[in-house]
Amino acid sequence: MRLFLIAQNTLKEAVRQKIFHFVVLLSIGLIVGSLFFREFNFGISEIKFIVDFGSGAITFFGSMLAVVVTAQLFFAEIENRTVQTLLSKPVYRAEFILGKFCGILFVLFIFMVLMTISLILVIGIREAAIYSQISEEIYSKGWIRYGDVVLFSVVQWVKFGIISALTLLIGSFSRSSLYTITMSFFLVIICHLQYLAQEGWSVTSIWLLQGMLQFFSYLIPNFQIFNLGDWVASGEALPYSMVWQAGAYGIVYWISVSCLAIYSFSKREI
């Protein structure tokens, strides 16, 4: 119950933040803008370009939001000293961290839903316009699987959850929100490069380097496995096994990193 109240409060605070409004509006603007950006498109078909662009907006701004909102909401409690009031009541530190995490997951879920609806609407509008100009035969085949757009967004949401958990972990021992945001962005970049560490042993013969690369590949999550946008844009069916496996992988990290954040926060002097 207390956890739910903290989550609810976090959600309320988040949706009041200007950064949330700004990122949401910018992302929607960009997704809708893809209808106009398509004029600059050379390499790929128009609908594919819109899906590509929309999935890019969801991934990029979602990751940004996950880092910034998490850091801001966490440090707002510490800087305003509300965390001391909160923890002096019968509220465990674990409840505080989990409540924050759940609240941020809700915020990211709202972002994901808004972006997905915008993207589907834009694709639908453009597809309808194109279909009206071409033959029934091509029309009946369809191009983009809307269900896969939704699945893609859900997988991205899971990824945003890991980013948020990692930001909470860094925030739990760092002293400033700026440091947390900077470190979290670096961590997001490094997690996208984890595959290099995982496969690096094949391009080097130095055993020490091989060992280090293996160590890093186990230490950080692989964010490239959430990279399913190309499937959706290609119109090929997104394999469901991949969706649930990527989802399960992400949830393992949600749980693991949240536990670490609780442990780290429990050691912190407030």
Added chain:
Amino acid sequence: MKSNLVFIGSIIGWLLLTGILSRPLELKVWDKVKAAQPQLQLKNIEEGLGQGITIGLLGGFRSLIADGLWLKTNNAWERRDLPATQTLISMVTAVDPRPLYFWINGARIVAYDMPMWRIEAVGRYEDVPISIRERIMGEHGILALEYLKEGLLHHPQDPILYAEMAMIYHRKLNNMKTALEYYRLAAIQPEVPFYIGRLYAELLRKAGQTEKAYQWLILLHPTLPKGNIWAMPDVVLGKIRELEEELGIETEDLYRFE
């Protein structure tokens, strides 16, 4: 100090444990993601770093950035700025190697336009000695082929890339033997455009390999769908008859079809 070390050690230990336990799940997805995105298949660390960041962080935004860079490439092309054009062409496909359009047009600029810029920088085309012209064309032909070979890593079964390479071998390097091999490779790829099969036969004929051209066409003809204007089965049949006459094939051995 000791408590800090314990703290860091326990965080690292916990993350390692999570990584080890989740590795089987990760590998199941990763193998499929990697197979579908050739740009994530590690060739060297530098390229891997670039691709990892562009794919992971930019995702679909790569299309727009590559399009912007392509516009810039065209701007440099108009100015005949050779180093800038060449750098931008590579940059476009490094950012987004998925569209075939960039590979084909980039290779054409390198193979056909750039040698002309260099030749015309020396003097009037006719005034430049043939040996120099050929050397310059050869150099750029090889550059374009290397570029297209890189494209093949991203589009391994694309007949258009093979055909483009064949054309460069044929027109720029005067290497008919290799050109024919690449046309053959193009012609046997899945979803090959119909014209490539006809073109391969025509070049075989031009190269004096009439028998081989005939054998190729009688293999090709039954695969062509009737009623498809691009397949042109009647044109191919006409060519078969022409070659039969040229080869002096006996009436009973003529190609027959259902």
